[in-house]
Amino acid sequence: xxxxxxxxxxxxxxxxxxxxxxxxxxxxxxxxxxxxxxxxxxxxxxxxxxxxxxxxxxxxxxxxxxxxxxxxxxxxxxxxxxxxxxxxxxxxxxxxxxxxxxxxxxxxxxxxxxxxxxxxxxxxxxxxxxxxxxxxxxxxxxxxxxxxxxxxxxxxxxxxxxxxxxxxxxxxxxxxxxxxxxxxxxxxxxxxxxxxxxxxxxxxxxxxxxxxxxxxxxxxxxxxxxxxxxxxxxxxxxxxxxxxxxxxxxxxxxxxxxxxxxxxxxxxxxxxxxxxxxxxxxxxxxxxxxxxxxxxxxxxxxxxxxxxxxxxxxxxxxxxxxxxxxxxxxxxxx
Amino acid sequence: xxxxxxxxxxxxxxxxxxxxxxxxxxxxxxxxxxxxxxxxxxxxxxxxxxxxxxxxxxxxxxxxxxxxxxxxxxxxxxxxxxxxxxxxxxxxxxxxxxxxxxxxxxxxxxxxxxxxxxxxxxxxxxxxxxxxxxxxxxxxxxxxxxxxxxxxxxxxxxxxxxxxxxxxxxxxxxxxxxxxxxxxxxxxxxxxxxxxxxxxxxxxxxxxxxxxxxxxxxxxxxxxxxxxxxxxxxxxxxxxxxxxxxxxxxxxxxxxxxxxxxxxxxxxxxxxxxxxxxxxxxxxxxxxxxxxxxxxxxxxxxxxxxxxxxxxxxxxxxxxxxxxxx
Numbered sequence: 001x002x003x004x005x006x007x008x009x010x011x012x013x014x015x016x017x018x019x020x021x022x023x024x025x026x027x028x029x030x031x032x033x034x035x036x037x038x039x040x041x042x043x044x045x046x047x048x049x050x051x052x053x054x055x056x057x058x059x060x061x062x063x064x065x066x067x068x069x070x071x072x073x074x075x076x077x078x079x080x081x082x083x084x085x086x087x088x089x090x091x092x093x094x095x096x097x098x099x100x101x102x103x104x105x106x107x108x109x110x111x112x113x114x115x116x117x118x119x120x121x122x123x124x125x126x127x128x129x130x131x132x133x134x135x136x137x138x139x140x141x142x143x144x145x146x147x148x149x150x151x152x153x154x155x156x157x158x159x160x161x162x163x164x165x166x167x168x169x170x171x172x173x174x175x176x177x178x179x180x181x182x183x184x185x186x187x188x189x190x191x192x193x194x195x196x197x198x199x200x201x202x203x204x205x206x207x208x209x210x211x212x213x214x215x216x217x218x219x220x221x222x223x224x225x226x227x228x229x230x231x232x233x234x235x236x237x238x239x240x241x242x243x244x245x246x247x248x249x250x251x252x253x254x255x256x257x258x259x260x261x262x263x264x265x266x267x268x269x270x271x272x273x274x275x276x277x278x279x280x281x282x283x284x285x286x287x288x289x290x291x292x293x294x295x296x297x298x299x300x301x302x303x304x305x306x307x308x309x310x311x312x313x314x315x316x317x318x319x320x321x322x323x324x325x326x327x328x329x330x331x332x333x334x
Numbered sequence: 335x336x337x338x339x340x341x342x343x344x345x346x347x348x349x350x351x352x353x354x355x356x357x358x359x360x361x362x363x364x365x366x367x368x369x370x371x372x373x374x375x376x377x378x379x380x381x382x383x384x385x386x387x388x389x390x391x392x393x394x395x396x397x398x399x400x401x402x403x404x405x406x407x408x409x410x411x412x413x414x415x416x417x418x419x420x421x422x423x424x425x426x427x428x429x430x431x432x433x434x435x436x437x438x439x440x441x442x443x444x445x446x447x448x449x450x451x452x453x454x455x456x457x458x459x460x461x462x463x464x465x466x467x468x469x470x471x472x473x474x475x476x477x478x479x480x481x482x483x484x485x486x487x488x489x490x491x492x493x494x495x496x497x498x499x500x501x502x503x504x505x506x507x508x509x510x511x512x513x514x515x516x517x518x519x520x521x522x523x524x525x526x527x528x529x530x531x532x533x534x535x536x537x538x539x540x541x542x543x544x545x546x547x548x549x550x551x552x553x554x555x556x557x558x559x560x561x562x563x564x565x566x567x568x569x570x571x572x573x574x575x576x577x578x579x580x581x582x583x584x585x586x587x588x589x590x591x592x593x594x595x596x597x598x599x600x601x602x603x604x605x606x607x608x609x610x611x612x613x614x615x616x617x618x619x620x621x622x623x624x625x626x627x628x629x630x631x632x633x634x635x636x637x638x639x640x641x642x643x644x645x646x647x648x649x650x651x652x653x654x655x656x657x658x659x660x
Contacts, residue, residue, distance in 0.1 A: 048468070054551045055467025062460040062479065062526070065516025070482050073490035073497070080492070133387075140384055153645050154388050157395070160576055160637045213390055245376075266484070274486045274583075281583070284488045301492055308488040315486065 077305040085301035094302070101306035112307060115279045116314060123269065123318055126212050130268050131261065134216040138223035139253070159217035215272060219264045226257040258326070265322045273315050284308055402426070402628035425628035433604045435632060442597035443636070445585075446578035449510040453519040454571045458563065460517045461529025462555060466541070483523035487584060495587060505592030510578065510585075520577050520584075525570045532566045533559065568647050576637060597636075601629035 023029070029036040035043045043049070056063075081101055083094040105112050141151050230253065238248050274281065288304035365375045402425055403418040429435065464476060495504075503509045513519050517526065536559065544554050560567070585596050595603065605626055612622075 051467050052469035055463050055469040055472070058463025058467065058551075059460050059475070061456055061515070062463075062517040063475070065456075065513065065518040066478065066482065069494065069513045069516060069518040070485070070490065073493035074485065076493035077489050136383070137387060140380060140387075143380065145380065145384065149646075151384060151388065153642075154391055156645065157391055157641075159573075160641050161395075161634055209390075213387075214394075270484055270486075274488075281486075281488060285491075285583075285587075288492055305489070305492060308486065308491075312486055312489055316484065319484070 078309060080302050081305035081309055083302045097302070101303050102310065104303065105307055105310055111283060112280075112310075115283060116311070119273075119278065119280050120314065120318065123272065126215075126272065127265065127268050127318075127322060129209075130212055130215050130219060130272075131264055133213055134219035134264065135223050135257075137216065138220045138227055141220075142224060142227045155220055156217055158214040159221070161214070215268065215275075218267060218271075222260055222264055222267070223257060226260045227253070230256045261326050262323050265326065266319055269315065269319050269322065273311075280307075280311055284311065398627050398630055398634075401624055402631045404624045425624045426632065428625055429601070429604070429629045429632055432608075433600050433629075438595070438597055438600050439636060441594055442579060442600075445507055445510070445594065445596055446575050448507060449514040449519055449578050450571055450574035452511060453514040453517075453522060453525060453574045454567060456515055456517040456519075457522060457525035457570060458529050458560070458567065459555075461526045462533050462559060464526070465530045465533035479523055479526060482518065483521065491584070491587065498588060504588055505590075505594065507594065509588040519574065520581060521573075525574060528566055528570055529563070532563055536562060565647070568644070572640075572644055572647060575640075579637060597633045601626075601633055605629065 027038060029039070030045075033045060035045060037043075080094075082096060082098060084097045084101075085094050137155050141148065141155060145151060234252055235248055238252060243251065272278070284304050284307045287307060288301060363373075365373050400418060403421060403423075405418070405420065405422050405424065464472070464479075498504050498509050503512070510519070514522070519525075540558065541554055544558055549557070579596065580598065581596065582598050582602075586599060589595055589599070605622065608625075609622055
């Protein structure tokens with residue numbers, strides 16, 4: 001114990017010495033009033049400046065990480081998307097093709113546009129459903145029910161179990177569709193009477209309803225946190241004024257958690273879009289690894305970079321669409 | 335006489351009506367309650383919904399667990415749907431032996447735990463920097479930070495892949511560790527946001543009084559901020575761990591062909607190897623179904639255990655840590 005203390009003292013002494021040397025040398029000197037660089041450049045130390053320096057040094061690791069692991073790869077892949085890239089041994093051979101990669105994605109690629117449209121339709125159906133179910137479940141377990149802990153445990157399971165292979169396995173084996181839903185012929189009758197363009201997504205929806213519900217983990221948490229922040233007294237006051245549960249839901253609960261809906265939308269769209277079993281994502285990876293070929297014109301890195309950027313832009317548009325729709329509603333209600 | 339009788343009759347009638355009314359009131363009170371939300375009908379509705387939704391949530395779990403115990407005969411037998419005829423651990427034995435489960439589990443915990451710890455530390459520092467201090471371009475940097483969450487990994491994946499292969503980081507934990515240390519780990523933006531929200535709730539006067547007593551920023555962070563933030567730290571670590579553990583897309587790319595693999599990937603690899611030996615439609619393939627399910631159960635088991643011990647943090651801390659991002 002004493003040894004440890006001695007060591008710590010020595011270490012802190014050393015630390016202080018290093019600190020002193022770092023702040024009192026030719027290049028940089030700091031005292032109460034000025035920071036001096038090279039004995040020439042004097043900067044007056046104000047509280048604001050000191051705060052800024054400390055703040056930046058706290059987030060410095062993030063800035064470095066952002067440049068290396070976010071900005072550089074993004075820019076590089078944008079750059080690559082305008083080239084035809086071939087791997088020749090360890091080197092890569094690039095030849096500029098302008099926007100041909102983007103053109104090819106829309107004009108020549110037999111699959112990409114199709115799965116992209118499928119993805120958009122699926123998102124437009126699934127995102128509202130996810131949000132509505134998350135809200136319903138959050139409201140249910142926010143009440144005084146028996147065995148609150150047990151129910152919460154059940155409904156937060158998806159937070160734990162959203163692993164790709166496991167869900168894929170369950171999908172293949174048919175565990176993600178409810179057998180009891182399919183056994184009812186009502187759905188078939190409804191589907192038979194609908195246009196196939198409308199019926200197919202609905203069919204798909206029933207097939208993946210479980211999968212959709214399993215995306216609600218974090219969303220339930222977010223809504224639950226929001227619901228618990230609403231003051232109970234507001235409900236009591238409205239009840240005395242004669243509001244029923246229906247009115248108090250529309251007039252109190254919903255407006256209070258409306259700001260959270262945008263957060264949930266962004267989270268849902270992103271998590272569904274980057275989910276490992278998403279068709280588009282699988283396709284992009286296969287193109288990148290050269291496992292699927294599109295004609296002779298474009299394959300490989302450059303083309304898959306272009307696809308990834310198109311996908312990203314579609315995703316951002318979807319987010320804007322949903323968030324915009326929610327906010328327009330909010331404004332008109334006021 | 336007849337008058338008396340009619341009077342009695344009337345009064346009985348009245349009494350009955352009154353009783354009937356009272357009974358009706360009582361029933362109404364029972365079913366609907368004073369304000370509907372305390373009536374029986376409402377409770378029935380709530381519990382019915384809870385059970386229905388709970389069933390949907392638990393269905394895959396049940397399917398997986400019961401299926402993993404089935405023998406080959408059970409799978410083929412149409413009569414056996416839910417409950418296996420015998421409790422057999424054969425499937426589990428196969429998986430545990432074939433993928434060397436306990437070593438693989440240690441690998442997986444190492445692969446998830448080390449980046450999760452680094453991500454927790456770095457995002458706490460970064461979140462504190464954003465929450466406490468003002469500096470130029472703070473707003474822009476913050477927006478960029480949030481944007482990193484939206485960018486799909488497909489965009490950054492391929493240059494990163496090249497970068498990693500150039501610096502020989504593929505097939506080792508470093509491919510996950512370095513981004514985590516620099517605050518760019520899996521869903522790093524969410525964790526920074528959680529800490530940011532939490533640190534903003536800490537009263538400034540607390541920090542100012544420590545400053546007056548001569549504490550340096552680093553000391554304030556370690557002695558005051560960190561002890562206060564324990565619930566956030568736990569929740570961030572848990573989420574980070576779970577996400578790293580479950581990650582298959584990037585790890586499938588960066589760890590491909592190496593001996594260090596996440597548990598889901600290892601099970602998947604074993605199964606593809608196994609199925610490729612046997613022809614389509616053979617008996618062994620049928621058995622494979624149950625083995626796969628057993629593999630999945632074994633993959634999830636550590637997380638479930640972790641979840642049962644820490645679920646109160648998942649449930650409660652979230653209210654305190656302000657994940658909501660208001």
